[in-house]
Amino acid sequence: MADSKALTTRAADFSAWYNEVIMRAELADYSPVRGCMVIRPNGYAIWEQMQRALDQMFKDTGHQNAYFPLFIPQSFLAREAEHVEGFAPETAVVTHGGGKELEEPLVVRPTSETIIYSMYAKWIQSYRDLPVLINQWANVVRWELRTRLFLRTTEFLWQEGHTAHATEEEAEAETRQMLNVYRTFMEDWMAMPVLTGLKTDSERFAGALRTYACEALMQDDRALQAGTSHNLGQNFARAFEVTFQTAEGSLDYVWSTSWGVSTRLVGGLIMTHSDDNGLVCPPKLAQYQVVIVPIHKTDEERATVLDAAQRTRGVLAAAGIRVHVDSREGVKPGAKYYEWEGRGVPFRLEIGPRDVAASSAMLARRTGGKKEPVPLDGLAERLHAEMNRMQIELLGGGGFVYGGFCGSGECEAQIKEQTKATIRVLPDPEFRSPTPPATCLWCGRPSAAEAVWAKAY
Numbered sequence: 001m002a003d004s005k006a007l008t009t010r011a012a013d014f015s016a017w018y019n020e021v022i023m024r025a026e027l028a029d030y031s032p033v034r035g036c037m038v039i040r041p042n043g044y045a046i047w048e049q050m051q052r053a054l055d056q057m058f059k060d061t062g063h064q065n066a067y068f069p070l071f072i073p074q075s076f077l078a079r080e081a082e083h084v085e086g087f088a089p090e091t092a093v094v095t096h097g098g099g100k101e102l103e104e105p106l107v108v109r110p111t112s113e114t115i116i117y118s119m120y121a122k123w124i125q126s127y128r129d130l131p132v133l134i135n136q137w138a139n140v141v142r143w144e145l146r147t148r149l150f151l152r153t154t155e156f157l158w159q160e161g162h163t164a165h166a167t168e169e170e171a172e173a174e175t176r177q178m179l180n181v182y183r184t185f186m187e188d189w190m191a192m193p194v195l196t197g198l199k200t201d202s203e204r205f206a207g208a209l210r211t212y213a214c215e216a217l218m219q220d221d222r223a224l225q226a227g228t229s230h231n232l233g234q235n236f237a238r239a240f241e242v243t244f245q246t247a248e249g250s251l252d253y254v255w256s257t258s259w260g261v262s263t264r265l266v267g268g269l270i271m272t273h274s275d276d277n278g279l280v281c282p283p284k285l286a287q288y289q290v291v292i293v294p295i296h297k298t299d300e301e302r303a304t305v306l307d308a309a310q311r312t313r314g315v316l317a318a319a320g321i322r323v324h325v326d327s328r329e330g331v332k333p334g335a336k337y338y339e340w341e342g343r344g345v346p347f348r349l350e351i352g353p354r355d356v357a358a359s360s361a362m363l364a365r366r367t368g369g370k371k372e373p374v375p376l377d378g379l380a381e382r383l384h385a386e387m388n389r390m391q392i393e394l395l396g397g398g399g400f401v402y403g404g405f406c407g408s409g410e411c412e413a414q415i416k417e418q419t420k421a422t423i424r425v426l427p428d429p430e431f432r433s434p435t436p437p438a439t440c441l442w443c444g445r446p447s448a449a450e451a452v453w454a455k456a457y
């Protein structure tokens with residue numbers, strides 16, 4: 001059981017608080033290998049909920065899942081110049097197998113563009129083979145020097161979509177579509193407000209034509225890049241000779257995209273919603289949406305109360321609510337409340353002998369407010385409504401810094417050096433100010449675009 005020491009507060013030390021929330025909720029633990037992370041069942045359950053929701057959204061937009069190997073021939077990475085420059089410094093390389101030195105070293109995938117395009121070159125011949133819309137759920141390895149649980153780990157879990165299209169317009173539409181899928185997921189499921197837009201050249205994915213991102217603002221006013229969608233142009237198609245015969249009979253390179261989100265989202269969820277008492281998890285992604293704590297003194301009370309708790313569990317489960325009865329012996333109700341609070345369970349129902357007699361239960365919300373009695377009759381409908389309300393309440397606002405930007409890399413670099421803030425995105429029209437800024441907020445020259453700055457993870 002987690003220890004009962006109070007957490008460091010967010011105001012005192014946000015970073016210490018973040019780690020303590022994770023430990024108290026038993027979401028993850030440090031591994032014997034530096035920079036790697038063990039995802040514990042409570043944390044993995046959140047990731048599974050995320051996966052299920054996203055996977056359905058990918059399928060609803062026409063994508064299929066596939067799986068590509070973990071090992072990539074080292075020479076593949078070198079075929080796209082920017083790609084190798086961007087990723088080579090952080091790759092793990094296997095030089096021996098079965099006790100023998102390998103003829104060609106193998107890179108443990110940091111991302112899978114190269115191996116996937118080597119296969120697309122075999123599979124795609126004609127415009128009739130397009131589009132190819134594939135996603136893979138996998139782990140990747142990037143040798144990070146400074147790591148944080150969920151936010152930046154040497155190995156992490158993610159999905160990577162890789163699509164190939166006949167035209168530039170189709171590839172751009174796909175890139176934008178998937179950015180929107182991410183935004184919808186982050187807002188509707190994670191209750192995490194995000195803004196979307198274009199990355200500047202210095203923050204672009206290595207090998208991409210354009211990178212779009214979803215940026216979310218954490219409680220300490222630092223931004224988290226929560227998902228990216230890249231229009232790769234024909235860069236990887238050229239590097240891997242992915243050509244197709246067009247409807248007109250000529251030969252062209254395919255236009256491609258890639259897009260991904262990772263277990264970093266779990267870190268984003270923690271930092272967006274949690275409080276000084278521990279994890280706060282939006283109902284839609286919670287492992288258990290409701291925990292029932294039976295309260296009893298005598299054996300007779302115990303039998304009655306447990307029976308009522310199990311019946312209530314059955315009714316709620318039948319209504320599609322993820323519910324758990326904490327019937328552990330030898331743990332006091334107060335200790336149970338404390339534990340489930342730290343784990344972010346949205347709703348707690350306490351059922352004692354008097355509640356059973358009155359056909360009711362005491363309802364407590366993780367996000368505060370008074371505990372109140374609720375009738376068992378109609379409880380599932382009531383809880384569905386409560387969950388919807390909590391989901392919406394959790395979707396609060398964000399405080400990015402908006403300003404004009406002249407477009408020069410020099411200004412961008414100076415701002416980063418002096419304020420530690422980076423341009424998160426050049427926001428999409430719906431996120432722009434009603435009156436666009438006329439001048440660059442740094443140098444005062446005419447503004448070329450509105451930009452959004454924040455310190456970032």
Ligand SMILES: [Zn+2]
Pocket residue numbers: 405406407408411440441442443444445
């Ligand atoms: Zn400037």
